[in-house]
Amino acid sequence: MHGKDVSSEFIRISEITRLLGEHARDLSQPYKTLIGDDAAVINFQDLKLNLFASDMMVENIHFRTSYFKAADIGYKLMATNVSDMAAMGGFPCYATISLGCPRNFDMQGFYQGVKRACEEYEFHIAGGDLSSSELTVVSVAMVGSTHGKPIMRSTAHIGDYIFVTGPLGGSSAGLELLLQDPEATGPLVEKHKNPKARLQEAKAISQVEATSMIDVSDGLLADLNHICENSHLGAHLEKIPVADGALISNALYGGEDYELIFSHPDPVQVASIFASADLAEPVLIGRFNDGGTITVEGKEVEIRGFVHRF
Amino acid sequence: MHGKDVSSEFIRISEITRLLGEHARDLSQPYKTLIGDDAAVINFQDLKLNLFASDMMVENIHFRTSYFKAADIGYKLMATNVSDMAAMGGFPCYATISLGCPRNFDMQGFYQGVKRACEEYEFHIAGGDLSSSELTVVSVAMVGSTHGKPIMRSTAHIGDYIFVTGPLGGSSAGLELLLQDPEATGPLVEKHKNPKARLQEAKAISQVEATSMIDVSDGLLADLNHICENSHLGAHLEKIPVADGALISNALYGGEDYELIFSHPDPVQVASIFASADLAEPVLIGRFNDGGTITVEGKEVEIRGFVHRF
Numbered sequence: 001m002h003g004k005d006v007s008s009e010f011i012r013i014s015e016i017t018r019l020l021g022e023h024a025r026d027l028s029q030p031y032k033t034l035i036g037d038d039a040a041v042i043n044f045q046d047l048k049l050n051l052f053a054s055d056m057m058v059e060n061i062h063f064r065t066s067y068f069k070a071a072d073i074g075y076k077l078m079a080t081n082v083s084d085m086a087a088m089g090g091f092p093c094y095a096t097i098s099l100g101c102p103r104n105f106d107m108q109g110f111y112q113g114v115k116r117a118c119e120e121y122e123f124h125i126a127g128g129d130l131s132s133s134e135l136t137v138v139s140v141a142m143v144g145s146t147h148g149k150p151i152m153r154s155t156a157h158i159g160d161y162i163f164v165t166g167p168l169g170g171s172s173a174g175l176e177l178l179l180q181d182p183e184a185t186g187p188l189v190e191k192h193k194n195p196k197a198r199l200q201e202a203k204a205i206s207q208v209e210a211t212s213m214i215d216v217s218d219g220l221l222a223d224l225n226h227i228c229e230n231s232h233l234g235a236h237l238e239k240i241p242v243a244d245g246a247l248i249s250n251a252l253y254g255g256e257d258y259e260l261i262f263s264h265p266d267p268v269q270v271a272s273i274f275a276s277a278d279l280a281e282p283v284l285i286g287r288f289n290d291g292g293t294i295t296v297e298g299k300e301v302e303i304r305g306f307v308h309r310f
Numbered sequence: 311m312h313g314k315d316v317s318s319e320f321i322r323i324s325e326i327t328r329l330l331g332e333h334a335r336d337l338s339q340p341y342k343t344l345i346g347d348d349a350a351v352i353n354f355q356d357l358k359l360n361l362f363a364s365d366m367m368v369e370n371i372h373f374r375t376s377y378f379k380a381a382d383i384g385y386k387l388m389a390t391n392v393s394d395m396a397a398m399g400g401f402p403c404y405a406t407i408s409l410g411c412p413r414n415f416d417m418q419g420f421y422q423g424v425k426r427a428c429e430e431y432e433f434h435i436a437g438g439d440l441s442s443s444e445l446t447v448v449s450v451a452m453v454g455s456t457h458g459k460p461i462m463r464s465t466a467h468i469g470d471y472i473f474v475t476g477p478l479g480g481s482s483a484g485l486e487l488l489l490q491d492p493e494a495t496g497p498l499v500e501k502h503k504n505p506k507a508r509l510q511e512a513k514a515i516s517q518v519e520a521t522s523m524i525d526v527s528d529g530l531l532a533d534l535n536h537i538c539e540n541s542h543l544g545a546h547l548e549k550i551p552v553a554d555g556a557l558i559s560n561a562l563y564g565g566e567d568y569e570l571i572f573s574h575p576d577p578v579q580v581a582s583i584f585a586s587a588d589l590a591e592p593v594l595i596g597r598f599n600d601g602g603t604i605t606v607e608g609k610e611v612e613i614r615g616f617v618h619r620f
Contacts, residue, residue, distance in 0.1 A: 037540075038397035038525060039363035039452075041460045049359060052436050053349035054451050056408035058443040087348035098366035098449045126362050133368040135444060139408045141364050141451025142349075150351045215348060 015108075040094065040126035049093055050150070053084040054141040065136070067182035070106035072193045074113025077138050079197045080217065082121045083258040085144040086202035087215035089151035092123035092144040100133030110138075121199060147206035151262070154230035156212035158290050160263035162235060163270060163282040165201045168220050170243030172254025188245050195258040201279055205262050208273040213262040219253045221294060224261055225303045234291025236298070241283045252296070263288060325418075350404065350436035359403055360460070363394040364451040375446070377492035380416035382503045384423025387448050389507045390527065392431045393568040395454040396512035397525035399461035402433035402454040410443030420448075431509060457516035461572070464540035466522035468600050470573035472545060473580060473592040475511045478530050480553030482564025498555050505568040511589055515572050518583040523572040529563045531604060534571055535613045544601025546608070551593045562611070573598060 057063060057077050068076075078095065085092045097114065101107065118125065123142070174192030177184040198215075205213060212231060214223045220240065228235055242251040260282075264270050267284055274281050293300045367373060367387050378386075388405065395402045407424065411417065428435065433452070484502030487494040508525075515523060522541060524533045530550065538545055552561040570592075574580050577594055584591050603610045 037463050038394040038523075039361040039400070039454070041360055041398070041462075049453075050351055051349040052404060052406060052451075052453060054406035054408050054438055054449070056410055056439045056441050056447075056449060058410045058441050058447070060444060061410070061442050084348040088351070090349070094362060096362060096364035096451055098364050100366055100368045100371070100447060128364055129366045129449075131366050131368050132371055133445070133447065134370060135447075137366075137368065137410060137443065137445075137447045137449075139364070139366060139439075139447075139449035139451075141362075141406055141449075143359075143362060143453060144349070152351075153348075213348075 040096070049143045049145055051085055051088050051090045051144040051146060052141070053081055054139065055081045055084070056137065056139040059136040064182075067178040067184075068193065070109035071113035071116070073136070073138060074110040075117050075194055076113075077140050078114055078117035078121070079195050080256075080258065081140045081142045082117065082123070082197035082199065083195070083215045083217070085142060086197050086199050087151075087213055087260060088146060089148060089202055089206035089210070089213060090144045090146040091199055091202070092121055092142050094124050094126040095140050095142040096126055097128035098131070098139040099128070100131040100138075101136045102134060103132070105136055121197060147203055148209070151206065151210050151213040152230070153212055153214055153227045156227050156231035156233055156263045156288050157265065158233060158288055160211050160265050160288045161267050161270075161284055162224070162237070162261065162263050162286040162288065164216075164220070164241065164259050164261050164285050165198050165282050166257075166259045166280070167241040167243040167246075167251070168216060168257050168259060169246030169248070169250025169252075169254045171195060171256040172250045173243065173246035175256075188243070191243065192256065195256060197258055198260045200277065201260055201274075201282070204273050204277045204279055205260065208264060208270055210262040210264050213260055216257040216259050216261060217255055219255045220261070221252050221301060221303050222255070224294060227261070227263070228288075228294060231288070233288045234293050234295075235286055235288050236295040237286035238297055239283070240285055240296070252301070350406070359453045359455055361395055361398050361400045361454040361456060362451070363391055364449065365391045365394070366447065366449040369446040374492075377488040377494075378503065380419035381423035381426070383446070383448060384420040385427050385504055386423075387450050388424055388427035388431070389505050390566075390568065391450045391452045392427065392433070392507035392509065393505070393525045393527070395452060396507050396509050397461075397523055397570060398456060399458060399512055399516035399520070399523060400454045400456040401509055401512070402431055402452050404434050404436040405450050405452040406436055407438040408441070408449040409438070410441040410448075411446045412444060413442070415446055431507060457513050458519070461516065461520050461523040462540070463522055463524055463537045466537050466541035466543055466573045466598050467575070468543060468598055470521050470575050470598045471577050471580075471594055472534070472547070472571065472573050472596040472598065474526075474530070474551065474569050474571050474595050475508050475592050476567075476569045476590070477551040477553040477561070478526060478567050478569060479556030479558070479560030479562075479564045481505060481566040482560045483553065483556035498553070501553065502566065505566060507568055508570050510587065511570055511584075511592070514583050514587045514589055515570065518574060518580055520572040520574050523570055526567040526569050526571060527565055529565045530571070531562050531611060531613050532565070535604060537571070537573070538598075538604060541598070543598045544603050544605075545596055545598050546605040547596035548607055549593070550595055550606070562606070
């Protein structure tokens with residue numbers, strides 16, 4: 001387990017730091033580090049970091065290298081964690097990345113995907129860990145801030161309207177295409193490979209003081225059910241927006257769309273805030289009630305979605 | 311990739327939360343969550359979180375299940391990250407854990423090891439991620455605070471004395487024993503399986519305003535070399551403290567002891583602070599100079615230690 005020199009790993013880290021450019025730069029004056037000490041020093045006197053989340057992606061479970069390039073893995077890993085910040089009514093500030101990978105892994109491509117996410121979502125890499133591993137496994141931790149009060153899963157009320165920020169099912173339909181043909185392309189495949197975290201929408205939703213929020217990572221019904229369980233409510237849904245080319249089953253049960261589900265008592269106020277932020281109006285899909293179930297067009301549905309089995 | 315129910319993973323998460331007990335409790339009033347929302351809400355008005363680090367441990371690279379129990383993995387993963395907080399002159403506050411593991415992994419044992427570290431080092435679990443994986447891979451991210459100014463690798467001065475908080479080489483000697491016999495026991499094996507993060511020492515070192523610090527994760531020479539490179543200095547060493555039963559080569563090149571290496575211009579002041587904190591006096595092992603090399607008893611040494619090869 002003990003090697004004969006310390007150069008390889010540290011050369012890699014310095015290459016990564018160079019590749020990330022300003023996204024790994026020193027923002028922590030007067031302490032001159034982000035990357036390269038035991039821990040990153042991230043305190044700003046004027047910035048309160050109050051969100052903290054982590055995610056892991058494992059080869060053959062979350063992705064196959066037959067259809068995922070390293071750059072896609074890097075981008076998607078970051079986007080899913082940014083989506084966790086969005087789902088709290090917040091935005092990302094810093095991330096650490098732990099990467100375990102075999103020798104032939106395209107590390108440069110991976111960090112280019114990471115960098116693209118840094119640019120798009122405006123956060124910085126504060127450090128991480130690099131390890132050899134037989135299977136590729138990537139893990140990210142992120143700290144962020146909220147625009148206002150954090151928006152929880154546990155605070156929805158009876159009668160609140162339920163909204164979703166965009167059509168659903170695209171990512172799982174894209175995955176089905178990739179499993180049939182690893183070379184498949186098109187908008188559904190793009191939705192699976194390069195999901196977008198809804199940061200602008202999260203800001204508008206925070207401004208309108210939504211009563212609850214979650215992002216669609218496990219599937220509409222599975223994720224909505226988290227709000228129901230945590231808020232002790234039921235829900236009835238109508239008119240689910242389905243992504244072009246996807247099926248209603250994709251929209252109900254498919255995961256990884258990263259659209260935001262949120263609730264609010266006043267649809268007019270929601271529409272107005274989204275319009276003034278120049279964002280597409282969210283789709284009103286239903287309403288919370290005091291039942292213990294979720295119904296779609298009047299019929300009770302089975303709650304299922306993506307699950308890791310143990 | 312999409313399962314038929316969402317129960318298994320969430321039952322596991324609720325079991326984990328119950329097992330962690332007060333170490334996963336809600337400390338974030340007025341927001342009622344730590345575990346179980348998209349991100350943990352960790353803001354305290356009176357607590358400035360300014361350290362952020364992450365670490366990953368991969369099966370067959372960092373450990374083998376032939377000699378590491380799940381509880382050892384859980385404990386060691388946390389202790390190594392706590393050591394990163396210590397090495398900045400700080401202490402841990404919250405961690406997220408991402409665990410990828412096969413179906414037969416002893417998850418309960420793992421989180422019992424985590425809990426033991428939470429109790430010993432006084433921090434809380436703020437969330438994480440759970441995934442199936444062919445190989446066991448664990449990743450932790452931690453946020454913490456410093457007692458005073460963060461202690462960096464880049465701020466040592468010429469003439470500063472170099473100290474280490476305890477004897478070295480025990481962990482790598484213990485690993486050698488385990489590789490020969492997975493059933494091996496004894497203090498060296500314990501040092502490898504259950505390393506101690508030096509939090510009390512870190513506090514004393516922070517009070518005495520050390521000029522630089524790092525923890526021994528890759529080996530004395532490799533880690534001291536990080537300070538030398540970052541501070542643009544050389545060092546000469548004498549009188550390395552070797553753990554009972556270990557060799558001088560273990561002490562120089564062996565990793566994972568998690569003792570602290572730090573520097574200070576005044577040995578008397580260092581001894582006095584450690585004495586008043588009722589801690590064993592750190593060992594003075596050498597002094598920084600303006601050379602570009604590290605010498606041990608006058609001879610220049612090769613810088614090597616544990617390295618992941620890519």
